[in-house]
Structures are given as C-alpha cells and as structure tokens.
Amino acid sequence: MKVRVDPELCQGHTLCAMTAPELFGLRDEDGHAYAHSAEVPPELEDKAREAARSCPEQAIVLS
Template identity: 55%
Template sequence: MKVEVDELHCQGHGLCQMTSPDVFGLREEDGHSYVLPGGADPKHEESARQAAAACPERAIVVTSD
C-alpha cells in the first residue's frame, strides 16, 4: 500500500489524523498532515482509506501496490 498527502492541497483540518492516528501525524508548525513511519503498512489500509474519504480537500491518495 502507498499513502500520500498532497502538501499543496492539505489545509490542516486534522480529520485524517483523528480518523487514522496510526497512519497520519500533524506537523507542529502548520498542522498539515504527513504519513507516519509504518503508516503505509497494509494492516492500516482500511483506516487510511477512511481518512482519505474524510479529507475535505481530497489531499490524501491511498493506492494498493
């Protein structure tokens, strides 16, 4: 699985991190999302997809390898 956050579209709403805290973290300086180390583990695929669906900016892309 591959998880990507488009930094140009992320507005720092934090819904992804609230939905999937094992996959996403929030940067302290601007609140924008990033994928945590190990966040792309296939065991997190369902929650990563839920977070992508929750993102109002559609800044998250989850793909299967």
C-alpha cells in the first residue's frame, strides 16, 4: 500500500498524525501533514486506513 497527503486539501487538523504517528508528521512552518514514507508497511495498513477515514478534508490518498 502507498500513502500520500494531498497538500492542496490538508488543513492541518493533525488527526492523521495523532492516529498514526508512525506514518505521518507535521510540517513546522504550517502544521500541515506529510507522509514519512510513500510505502506503508503491511503491519501499519489498518492504521493508514483509519487515518484516511479520520481526515475531515479527505486529504490522505491510499493506493
């Protein structure tokens, strides 16, 4: 599974980083999220899905 955060949609709610800090970080300059890596380890796929569901802006893209 791959993950990315759409920077045009992210509003910095931080829910993804709270849900899956292993997968997401927050930029210092604006608090918007980014994925630490495009590749999601198999053992973290459920957390990636949960983070995507929790995003109010639907900025997390899984593929």
